[in-house]
Each structure stands twice: as structure tokens, then as C-alpha cells.
Amino acid sequence: xxxAFYQNYKLGILGxxxxxxxxxxxxxxxxxDISILDPDANAPCKNIAxxxxxxxxxxxxTVYEFGKECDLVTIEIENVNTxxxxxxxxxxxxxxxxxxxxxxxxxxxxxxxxxxxNDIPTSPFILTDTKEDVLxxxxxxxxxxxxxxxxxxxxxxxxxxxxxxxxxAFEAPSLLEKLVDFETEISxxxxxxxxxxxxxxxxxxxxxxxxxxxxxxxxxxxxxxxxIEKKAQDLAIDVITKLDMVxxxxxxxxxxxxxxxxxxxxxxxxxxxxxxxxxANFTSQYEQHLRAILDMPLGDTxxxxxxxxxxxxGEDGYQGLAEYEGLDEVLSISxxxxxxxxxxxxxxxxxxxxxxxxxxxxxxxxxxARFVKENLKIVSK
Amino acid sequence: xxxAFYQNYKLGILGxxxxxxxxxxxxxxxxxDISILDPDANAPCKNIAxxxxxxxxxxxxTVYEFGKECDLVTIEIENVNTxxxxxxxxxxxxxxxxxxxxxxxxxxxxxxxxxxxNDIPTSPFILTDTKEDVLxxxxxxxxxxxxxxxxxxxxxxxxxxxxxxxxxAFEAPSLLEKLVDFETEISxxxxxxxxxxxxxxxxxxxxxxxxxxxxxxxxxxxxxxxxIEKKAQDLAIDVITKLDMVxxxxxxxxxxxxxxxxxxxxxxxxxxxxxxxxxANFTSQYEQHLRAILDMPLGDTxxxxxxxxxxxxGEDGYQGLAEYEGLDEVLSISxxxxxxxxxxxxxxxxxxxxxxxxxxxxxxxxxxARFVKENLKIVSK
Numbered sequence: 001x002x003x004a005f006y007q008n009y010k011l012g013i014l015g016x017x018x019x020x021x022x023x024x025x026x027x028x029x030x031x032x033d034i035s036i037l038d039p040d041a042n043a044p045c046k047n048i049a050x051x052x053x054x055x056x057x058x059x060x061x062t063v064y065e066f067g068k069e070c071d072l073v074t075i076e077i078e079n080v081n082t083x084x085x086x087x088x089x090x091x092x093x094x095x096x097x098x099x100x101x102x103x104x105x106x107x108x109x110x111x112x113x114x115x116x117x118n119d120i121p122t123s124p125f126i127l128t129d130t131k132e133d134v135l136x137x138x139x140x141x142x143x144x145x146x147x148x149x150x151x152x153x154x155x156x157x158x159x160x161x162x163x164x165x166x167x168x169a170f171e172a173p174s175l176l177e178k179l180v181d182f183e184t185e186i187s188x189x190x191x192x193x194x195x196x197x198x199x200x201x202x203x204x205x206x207x208x209x210x211x212x213x214x215x216x217x218x219x220x221x222x223x224x225x226x227x228i229e230k231k232a233q234d235l236a237i238d239v240i241t242k243l244d245m246v247x248x249x250x251x252x253x254x255x256x257x258x259x260x261x262x263x264x265x266x267x268x269x270x271x272x273x274x275x276x277x278x279x280a281n282f283t284s285q286y287e288q289h290l291r292a293i294l295d296m297p298l299g300d301t302x303x304x305x306x307x308x309x310x311x312x313x314g315e316d317g318y319q320g321l322a323e324y325e326g327l328d329e330v331l332s333i334s335x336x337x338x339x340x341x342x343x344x345x346x347x348x349x350x351x352x353x354x355x356x357x358x359x360x361x362x363x364x365x366x367x368x369a370r371f372v373k374e375n376l377k378i379v380s381k
Numbered sequence: 382x383x384x385a386f387y388q389n390y391k392l393g394i395l396g397x398x399x400x401x402x403x404x405x406x407x408x409x410x411x412x413x414d415i416s417i418l419d420p421d422a423n424a425p426c427k428n429i430a431x432x433x434x435x436x437x438x439x440x441x442x443t444v445y446e447f448g449k450e451c452d453l454v455t456i457e458i459e460n461v462n463t464x465x466x467x468x469x470x471x472x473x474x475x476x477x478x479x480x481x482x483x484x485x486x487x488x489x490x491x492x493x494x495x496x497x498x499n500d501i502p503t504s505p506f507i508l509t510d511t512k513e514d515v516l517x518x519x520x521x522x523x524x525x526x527x528x529x530x531x532x533x534x535x536x537x538x539x540x541x542x543x544x545x546x547x548x549x550a551f552e553a554p555s556l557l558e559k560l561v562d563f564e565t566e567i568s569x570x571x572x573x574x575x576x577x578x579x580x581x582x583x584x585x586x587x588x589x590x591x592x593x594x595x596x597x598x599x600x601x602x603x604x605x606x607x608x609i610e611k612k613a614q615d616l617a618i619d620v621i622t623k624l625d626m627v628x629x630x631x632x633x634x635x636x637x638x639x640x641x642x643x644x645x646x647x648x649x650x651x652x653x654x655x656x657x658x659x660x661a662n663f664t665s666q667y668e669q670h671l672r673a674i675l676d677m678p679l680g681d682t683x684x685x686x687x688x689x690x691x692x693x694x695g696e697d698g699y700q701g702l703a704e705y706e707g708l709d710e711v712l713s714i715s716x717x718x719x720x721x722x723x724x725x726x727x728x729x730x731x732x733x734x735x736x737x738x739x740x741x742x743x744x745x746x747x748x749x750a751r752f753v754k755e756n757l758k759i760v761s762k
Contacts, residue, residue: 007702007725024429025406031723033428047414048405050428282716282739291712300715304685304739321388331672334681335663342412344388358663358685 010035012070014057016045018341018351019076019270022278024048026286030294037066044342060084067093074247074293075269078106079150096194096293097247097268104243105268108175109148115263118242121235122263123254124178134160134169134176142179145169157213180262182254186222187273188236191248191288194295198240199288200233201281201301204273206252209313212349217369218309220276224255231261239266248289250274272311276356279337280307305358308369312353312378314346320380322346330376333368335359338376345380352378391416393451395438397426399722399732400457400651403659405429407667411675418447425723441465448474455628455674456650459487460531477575477674478628478649485624486649489556490529496644499623502616503644504635505559515541515550515557523560526550538594561643563635567603568654569617572629572669575676579621580669581614582662582682585654587633590694593730598750599690601657605636612642620647629670631655653692657737660718661688686739689750693734693759695727701761703727711757714749716740719757726761733759 009032013020016038024034024045035051036043046052055062057077063084067073072094073085085099104110115122128134134145141163147156147170158168159179185208189201205222206215224232236251243249250271252264274285283291283299291298314322322343330336340353355372359365390413394401397419405415405426416432417424427433436443438458444465448454453475454466466480485491496503509515515526522544528537528551539549540560566589570582586603587596605613617632624630631652633645655666664672664680672679695703703724711717721734736753740746 007704021409025409028402028406028429028723029718029720031721047431048409048429297709297713299712299717302715323388328678331680332678334683336680337410339410340412342409 009033010050010070010072012037012067012073013045013049013076014063014066014073014080015076016040016043016049016052017076018044018339018353020045021048021341022275022284022339023076023270023286023289026284027290029287030290032290032294035066035070037063042344047342057081064088067095072096072293074289075102078102078268082106094293097245097249101243101245101268105266107148108146108265109173111265112175112177114243120239120242120263121260123180126176128169128174128176129172131169131171134174135166137176138163138166140176140178141165144175144177144179146175146177148173148175180254180256180264182262183257184222184224184255185252185264186224186232186255187218187250187252187271188232189248189250189271189274189277189285189288190236190240191292191298192240192246193292193298194246197298198237199298199301200236201274201277201285201288202303203229203232203253204276204309206273212313214313214349214351215272215311216373218273218276220280220303220307220309228255228259228261235261235263239263243268247292248274248285272351272354275339275354276307276309276358277301278339279356280305280358305360306362306365307356307358308365310355310357310369310372311351312340312355312376314348314350314352315377315379316348318378318380319347320345322352323379323381325377325379326375330355330372333357333371335365336368336372346378390414391431391451391453393418393448393454394426394430394457395444395447395454395461396457397421397424397430397433398457399425399720399734401426402429402722403656403665403720404455404457404651404667404670407665408671410668411671413671413675416447416451418444423725428723438462445469448476453477453674455670456483459483459649463487475674478626478630482624482626482649486647488529489527489646490554492646493556493558495624501620501623501644502642504561507557509550509555509557510553512550512552515555516547518557519544519547521557521559522546525556525558525560527556527558529554529556561635561645562638563643564638565603565605565636566633566645567605567613567636568599568631568633568652569613570629570631570652570655570658570666570669571617571621572673572679573621573627574673574679575627578679579618580679580682581617582655582658582666582669583684584610584613584634585657587654593694595694595730595732596653596692597754599654599657601661601684601688601690609636609640609642616642616644620644624649628673629655629666653732653735656720656735657688657690657739658682659720660737661686661739686741687743687746688737688739689746691736691738691750691753692732693721693736693757695729695731695733696758696760697729699759699761700728701726703733704760704762706758706760707756711736711753714738714752716746717749717753727759 016036021044033050036049063081067088082099142161205219207217209216397417402425414431417430448469463480523542585601588598590597
């Protein structure tokens with residue numbers, strides 16, 4: 001690592017949301033000055049970054065002018081202008097993850113084709129360009145119809161179980177993926193540094209909200225067998241290596257009833273499925289991302305203690321200045337770690353924070369996680 | 382806790398050094414905007430606070446004007462203007478710890494008298510006003526001569542073992558304390574909230590640099606017996622209760638060879654002897670301080686895992702722009718957590734950072750701590 005790093009080293013992050021915020025919390029331990037670019041003047045990072053710039057992440061000039069002042073640029077969201085990142089790289093600014101990786105992941109169609117071409121197990125799929133294309137593949141159902149671009153947090157995804165659901169199909173370039181009858185959904189976060197060191201975190205198990213397609217609980221460790229764990233770990237390493245990527249990659253996977261492990265989607269940045277590593281692992285995903293992109297040795301990923309992460313979503317039916325109900329009750333529980341993201345405005349199902357519960361007894365942990373879910377509410381008066 | 386807290390709640394901190402920095406890292410999880418006052422334009426908090434004000438902490442007007450804009454004012458250093466804090470409190474700003482507690486602790490003579498008057502066990506002492514006073518108490522040796530005010534980090538303290546050391550005595554209001562022939566030096570951090578909830582952290586054991594009177598290593602848990610631990614915990618609770626203090630108090634104690642526990646000194650704020658709680662305990666001392674002063678329920682203080690904290694001091698013989706040698710070697714060790722405070726300039730023995738090592742095997746931990754001490758150097762070219 002360059003010795004210059006410690007004086008006036010500037011790391012630019014595209015995006016100033018909660019992931020950027022937690023990345024700053026971690027970067028504070030390494031003297032790195034952080035410069036943020038975000039379109040929202042009230043983004044969570046607004047008060048804690050050395051520099052906070054307001055601007056569009058998809059605009060070439062905005063991203064280029066921002067990046068020119070940085071030694072290294074990284075992302076906390078994929079929807080950014082990669083042309084500007086390529087130009088910055090040509091001009092000597094380090095960019096991790098690489099712009100080509102971001103482009104591949106921005107488009108779920110390219111992502112799926114990459115898996116296919118590189119022998120990475122994934123569910124069968126068909127590329128569709130119109131609603132008509134979907135309709136003509138009724139024999140492929142039950143399936144999931146996903147927009148190629150700009151799907152996010154449950155948007156741009158439709159489950160098409162039977163022909164009666166076909167009216168929901170997207171009239172745009174999409175994927176039609178065979179619905180996987182999975183046993184468990186897991187995530188493995190893997191990091192790779194510039195000098196090629198690779199380390200995976202233990203897998204975690206995701207539990208989705210039945211309606212809103214957002215992670216509601218996350219369990220670490222997952223309950224999968226050692227054999228499946230090994231498969232999942234190897235698969236995560238395989239994906240990041242084949243992507244030739246530097247940085248942190250969250251690999252979401254399905255474990256099927258027959259014990260297959262299939263890659264669902266990946267994200268080349270700190271991820272919702274790694275929040276619990278802040279308290280529950282030797283190294284957090286945020287520090288690991290920094291270590292990877294700053295070419296430091298990667299950290300030990302072992303868990304210290306079992307954990308459950310609960311996403312705090314804006315309560316349905318409330319929109320406006322955020323208020324928090326039940327916080328004192330929740331803070332009275334041992335092992336509760338509350339993270340409020342500092343978003344001014346709450347909206348139904350908006351990610352407003354998360355709680356990580358740690359503890360040695362799994363039954364108590366589950367009971368406490370349920371209590372948090374039921375008692376901590378984000379509302380507006 | 383006030384619901385207003387979550388929108389535009391401003392916490393002012395007097396001092397913007399490393400303790401302030403780690404307090405901000407913790408406060409980020411609760412949406413609290415932090416405003417810092419520090420005389421140094423390059424203080425560690427300069428880039429991470431919502432507001433960073435440059436000004437003298439001992440100046441009445443500066444502290445008053447700063448505090449007027451805050452909902453709550455706290456400290457990360459004791460040497461502040463307490464008259465301004467009293468006026469702020471009269472005008473409705475919350476001030477924790479209370480100005481009277483800060484005043485008592487600013488003056489080691491008052492502190493000692495407080496222990497005596499309140500039946501808190503401490504080493505015998507004599508108040509001295511001049512060097513002559515010290516000289517006339519040669520029969521009290523071996524003793525420690527401490528300046529009443531403004532001693533800090535090993536300054537303002539002289540060990541007077543024999544009459545030949547008497548020339549070092551202070552020509553100012555001081556204390557002459559009987560030198561305690563202690564077995565172990567420990568610290569217990571205790572928190573007390575506005576509603577009177579009290580919680581202690583497990584004791585830690587301090588190991589001082591033999592020459593510079595600065596903590597070199599800190600071991601958690603300490604090696605004292607359960608019986609002594611109980612005594613130390615009770616004593617910490619007794620001190621904070623008798624001080625009627627709200628906030629966090631670090632109580633440094635001597636354990637004598639006959640099993641007595643004596644209070645040495647206290648600090649009413651997060652403390653060097655609690656850094657390891659960030660990684661090694663359910664709740665960190667920084668979060669506990671916030672919970673106490675914001676009147677939230679106090680957190681569980683249990684340790685998750687054994688730890689050793691190593692202070693990173695500026696290497697002797699170097700002064701100037703700080704550079705870090707051996708960081709990659711140290712970061713390759715499992716369980717290493719590096720905290721660089723972001724001080725631009727290094728000086729001999731300046732506190733530039735710390736490393737917390739966590740691990741289940743104590744022998745390995747000690748070996749690794751020694752490696753960190755020997756290999757991570759802060760120098761200047």
C-alpha cells in the first residue's frame with residue numbers, strides 16, 4: 001500500500017446512502033478522507049463525509065469532474081456512469097470495482113449470460129425483449145420476469161406463476177428465469193484485492209418479506225450443511241475470480257432441494273446481507289471492501305458470535321418526517337445494535353435502518369429479533 | 382428519550398481528538414448531528430463532524446457561544462470552561478457530565494479530598510502548595526508528587542522515591558501521594574444515565590511503559606480474582622453514585638498486594654482504557670456514553686472475546702508529517718483492528734492510534750500484541 005495513502009489520500013464514493021455511511025464509519029479508522037457524490041442533498045452521508053457533492057450519478061460530466069479530484073473511486077450503488085469511470089481510469093485514477101464489472105452487473109441479462117458462458121451454475125433463463133416474448137414462453141412457467149436494467153429493492157421483478165399472471169410481464173428488455181424451488185436462499189460475500197488475495201465470509205441465510213420481496217431477517221450462521229457451505233464458498237470465489245474483480249462482491253444463491261447451489265444475483269459492493277459483520281465477525285464487510293480496494297491484506301472473516309439482522313423498513317401507511325417508536329424497549333435487550341441511517345423522510349417499506357442482534361443462544365436471538373420487528377416502528381406524525 | 386431527538390438534534394462535544402472521533406463513529410448509528418469545538422484546525426474530528434468549530438475550550442465566551450446552538454453538550458477532555466457550561470445549563474442546554482463533576486476532576490487535589498470525605502478508599506496523601514512543602518515531608522516518601530491542575534498523559538507527575546529525587550518536586554499547588562506498592566493496576570468503566578441506571582464494564586488490566594508513564598498494553602479480561610473484581614465493580618458504582626454523575630466514568634484503581642482496591646484517578650468521559658470495548662464487548666464505551674447522556678437504556682457490557690489493546694505512540698526521535706511503517710504486516714494478523722486517529726503531525730510518544738487484538742487464545746494474543754508493538758511504527762521522513 002502506498003505510504004502516500006495517509007496524508008491527503010482521497011477516496012471518492014459514488015452514492016451517499018447507508019452503505020456509503022457505514023463505509024465512512026469504517027474508513028475513519030484508516031485516515032482516509034471520503035468524498036461523496038449523491039443526487040440527494042439529504043442523503044445519509046451528508047454530515048459525515050470530508051466532502052459532500054450533490055449531483056447525478058448517471059451523468060458523465062458530473063461523475064468525471066467528481067472523480068478527477070480523487071485518488072480512488074468506488075461505488076455503493078451500481079447505477080452510475082461507467083463511461084466516466086473508464087475515462088478516469090485512463091487518466092490514472094484507480095477505479096474499483098472495475099467499470100466493466102459494474103456494467104455487467106447493471107444489466108441482469110448480461111449477468112446471466114456471463115454465468116452461462118463461464119459455467120457458473122444458475123437457473124435456466126430466456127432473454128425477452130417484449131411482453132409478447134414472455135407470452136410466447138408460457139411453457140417456461142412458473143418463472144420470474146426481471147427487467148434487464150434498473151431493477152432495485154424488489155422493483156422490476158415479477159413472479160409469473162401461471163398464464164393468468166402473464167399480464168404483469170415487462171414490455172422491455174428482460175429475463176425470464178425459471179422459478180427455482182429452493183430450500184434456502186443464502187448469500188456469500190467475497191473480497192478480492194488488487195494483488196489477487198481472495199477471502200469469503202461464512203454464508204448467511206436470507207428470509208424475505210412474503211409480500212414486498214425485501215430481506216426481512218438474515219441469519220448468521222446459515223443452517224446449511226458443511227458440504228453445501230463448501231460448495232457455496234467455492235462458487236463465490238469462482239465468480240469473483242472469473243469476473244477478475246477487485247473489491248467486495250455479494251453473491252446471492254439458491255440452495256435447491258436436491259442440494260444444488262445456483263447463483264441468483266451479485267452486487268459488487270457492500271451489501272444488505274453483510275450488515276451483521278460489523279458486530280458479529282472479526283472483520284466487517286465495510287473494512288474488507290476498503291482493504292480490498294486499497295490493496296491491504298484482507299481481514300479474517302470468521303464469525304465471533306451468531307447474529308440475526310433485521311431490516312427496519314418504513315411502516316406501511318406513513319410518509320413524512322421519520323419518527324421512531326419502541327426504540328427504548330428494543331435498546332433494553334442485550335446484544336441489540338441499532339443502526340439508523342439518518343434518512344429524513346420515511347416512506348412505506350423504505351430501508352430506514354437495521355438492527356443486528358448478537359448472542360450465543362439461537363432461540364433467544366430469534367425471539368428477540370421477532371420482538372424488534374414487532375416493536376420498533378418507523379412512522380411519521 | 383425525546384422523540385425530537387431524531388430530527389435536527391445537535392450534540393456538542395468539547396474537544397475533537399480521538400475520543401471525539403470514536404464518539405462520532407458511534408453516534409452515526411443514532412442520527413445525532415455532532416458539533417465539535419477544538420482549538421486545533423487539524424484535530425482528528427475535522428472532516429467527520431456535522432460542524433467543526435475552532436476555538437479555545439477554556440474560554441468562557443467561546444464555549445458559551447458554541448453550546449448555545451446545541452441541545453446537549455458533553456466533553457472528551459476535562460480542561461474546559463465550566464462557568465460557561467453552568468450558564469448553558471441555566472439556559473436549558475443539557476450538560477453531561479455535570480460542570481461540578483468536571484471541576485472536581487480538573488483538580489486532583491479536590492478529587493482526592495472528595496474520596497477522603499466520601500469514604501472511598503484511596504492512597505494516603507498530603508496537600509502541598511510549594512516545593513518547600515514537599516521537602517518538609519520527606520518522611521512520607523516514597524511518594525508521587527502530582528500537580529493539582531493540568532497534568533495529562535504523564536505530564537505533571539513526578540515520582541519521589543528518595544530524598545535525592547526531591548529536587549523534582551513541583552513549585553505549585555500539588556498532591557503528595559504515598560506510592561502504592563501495587564500488584565496490579567486496573568480500570569473499571571461505569572456509566573450512569575439520567576434516570577439513574579448504572580452499569581459497569583468488566584475490569585481491564587493496564588500495563589504502563591516503564592519510562593513514559595503511558596499505557597502501553599491493556600488486557601481484557603484482567604487476571605484479578607472474582608472477589609477483587611466484585612470489590613472493584615462495587616467501588617466504581619460507589620464513586621459514580623457519590624458524584625451523582627450522568628455519563629461515563631473511567632475509574633483507575635490499584636490492587637495492592639494485600640488485596641485492597643484503591644481508587645487512583647477517574648476521568649468523566651470515554652477513556653483510553655475502554656478502547657477495546659469497540660470490538661470486544663457487546664456495547665462499546667462510546668455507545669454507552671451516548672446512551673447515558675441521551676437517557677437511553679444502558680447497553681450490555683459483557684465481553685464477547687478476550688482482547689489486548691496496544692497504544693500506538695509516535696516513535697521517539699521523529700517529528701513531522703506522520704507515516705506508518707509495518708501496517709501491512711500487522712494487518713495480516715487475524716483479529717487485528719487498527720485505529721489511526723488522523724493526526725497530521727507525529728511527535729515522540731504522541732498518541733497516534735491504537736490497535737485492538739481479539740482472539741480466544743490468550744498466549745497467541747500476547748504474542749501478536751508484542752508483534753504489533755515491535756513492527757508498527759509511526760515515523761516521519
